[in-house]
Amino acid sequence: MKERYNAQEIEQRWRETWDKKKVYEAKVEKGKEKYYVLEMFPYPSGRIHMGHVRNYTIGDVVARYKRSRGFNVLHPIGWDAFGLPAENAAIQHGAHPAKWTEENISQMKTQLKLLGFSYDWTREIATCHPSYYKWEQMVFTRMYEKGLAYKKATTVNWCPSCETVLANEQVEDGCCWRCEHIVERREMDGWFFKITEYADELLDGARELKDGWPDSVLSMQKNWIGKSTGAHIQFPLQEQVAGERHLEVFTTRPDTVFGVTYMSVAPEHPLAGDLIKREFEKDALKFIERVKKQTSLERIAEGAKKEGVFTGSYCINPFTNERIPIYLANFVLIEYGTGIIMCVPAHDQRDFEFAKGHGLPIKLVIKPDGQGLNVDDMTEAYIEPGIMTDSGEFSGISSEAGKEKIIEYVESRGIGKRQINYRLRDWGISRQRYWGAPIPMVYCEDCGAVAVPDEDLPVELPIEVNFEGDGGSSLSKIESFVRTTCPNCGGKARRETDTMDTFVESSWYFLRYASPNYDKDIFDREEVNYWAPVDQYIGGVEHAILHLLYSRFFTKVLRDLGMSNLDEPFVNLLTQGMVIKDGAKMSKSLGNVIDPDDMIKKYGTDTVRLFILFAAPVQKDLDWNNEGVEGSFRFLNRIWNLAFDILPRTCDLKGAKPDLAKVSGSGKELLIKLNKTIKKVTDDLEKFQFNTAIAAVMELLNDTSRFKPKSDDDLIVARESVETMARLLYPMAPHISEELWSELGYNELLADSPWIEWDNELVKSAEITVVVQVNGKVRSQLVMDADSDGERMKEAAFADERTKKHISGKTPRKVIVVPKKLVNIVL
């Protein structure tokens, strides 16, 4: 009896079976090789969207495939549950963030289960639970003890809409990463993680990740860290200023030090005010005021305009003993280097522009090889390497060698040193928000800042909270939380009311999955040593710097705190492209959102999964196309119909092997195709080339549909082809595959069965197609026995009529033979 392909019915049945038999629960098995595959966990926003579906489908294919390859697979899921949207929902709709989050989790969990992902749900975690963030707080206190977490007052990024501080990584084009509001600069107290101390290791580690991570991500991290090597040099001040005898500068071009014609100080620099001489006060102070008022966005928008004022002060170039005027300039950044720069207009474009605008001298000290440059003719700075000139005893040295010589010189005279600088800033983790993990610190009137001791952890987020009022941190208004006693002296103390950036939670969750319910320590060492690191991590490229850099940092911190022995958290990284519609990101405002639930209702999970995998290579953006989904659905229907055409005719032939001598010619061809397909799909899955893996199965289906069995042995081949399709499609479309598998008469679950192997003898065709070229152009194709050698191929080529026509009596100069492939006759 042939029945219609009823995806919903089949899918529900197999989901229940897998669930009941606990197929996906992972346990440590010492003798078995582990494989930890993980997708970036979701923020419980309320609905699963197509981006999630794509991410988790890819992960699920990997998990199922690796499991059938015999690996002990860990494939967990959880919730990145703290964060601002929950709090905003609370303010707007009155629901408590905890309740809102919990409801969203339950809704999204239902959706995920509907999609049939092979998660080990027993390991589910939500970062908002005290049993989770307790350990994060413990790590914080250890970091505090080691000086890796510290508090300082500084200029921070403030989002007025989210009413909180943001880390540098969370500011995109001067706007908030979450709400896109323009970010302001504010002077504030805040907690920082010393990620800069790991800058070099994060950079070096990239070498280790070279094979497993995409170049683009490593390059982005490298750019973000922004290492530059150079020198720190002291320029003596002509007269002391605020007790300082020198101006300190950082430069990557010490070789140009003889060309310094002025110095520039950032307007925000603490020395700026003291450097200004009375007669220049009026203009200078006005200038400082103006620059300080600008937001970072305005400062960027103003772009190339280089402005500044003379302070009236001078310093001395220690190399030339020249008197150097000191300026305040808007293009000098207070947050980079020392906030003071030596200016060499001849060899730096910004310095050049500023000098031109302010009538400052330009002194050439690097000459391009072989030719001179005339300062008066220069329209831009010469920034390339060259030969040092007009540089005293250093003249004649190449600029590259000169850098070293100058550094050696300043070190020997004690007026400077070799220095490396990074663009990377320390990670500001303080958030003036309620819905996050409390920073476990108290401020005692006598003892000052004190870390909460382990036995008092977790510092629980109080549930009773009022969001009404004038905004700001709701936590700071809960007196019962704020008021506490000092763990040191028992005296009066106040709690820290900032919570941690939610990126702290996501920086270590992947390790917690190893022992999610362990309550004696952050990890059960035995479990984490077995499962970690993550063998394959999968997620969107938008986290290239944020989450992926923080996690690498945090992993190294955990190692240095003795809590794990991992250097890197993710051995291999796969970044999937976005799901778009009509060339644009899916969004409510554009009205181009495709709801996964609707698609599943219409076609079933297997179709949706298959389409997502087939429509584009994983790394690329995927343009959602409803006709394409129909195509995938058609494909599954064709397999279904073919299977139920063949299976009833082979009931008596269950488990039989075809007798090769009795199989027809076309049957043998199908047998070869089938084995080639196994090889192709296996290779493709290893490389995450799901689109071509599916295409290969489609080809096999086409060939099998065309095949007309002429005998029982032919029927066995056809049956084998159906079985192969079910087996190969399993990681991608598991439900229909499991159904066909059971229809084929197997009692053991396909989910528990090993991967299918190809027969090496049967991937070689009996016949090969040899391409004949004349002068490199294809002129003919010959079908020959597969064991034909080069001589035979040559003979056949020359005997071929079509080839003869193109040779037309000319003498071949040369004949190239590629065994089993091609003959090229050169005339």
Add this chain to the structure above:
RNA sequence: GCCCGGGUGGCGGAAUUGGUAGACGCAAGGGACUUAAAAUCCCUCGGGUUAACGCCCGUGCCGGUUCGAGUCCGGCCCCGGGCACCA
């Protein structure tokens, strides 16, 4: 400006180490079945030329290496992404 990717039919995309460019799918056109439609099945589908077999051109552009280049080398152009007054 610097650093990563990438440019192949109407579209999404295939092409081991250089060896038949366009697999597979979508869309489109034609046909079969049907009272009709849907579904299904069959055929065509890069451009030019030819009655046809064929032949010529064709993987962003220019040049090179090679018997042979989408693939390798050099020089450009364009698109996407990251960083960006970083000294």
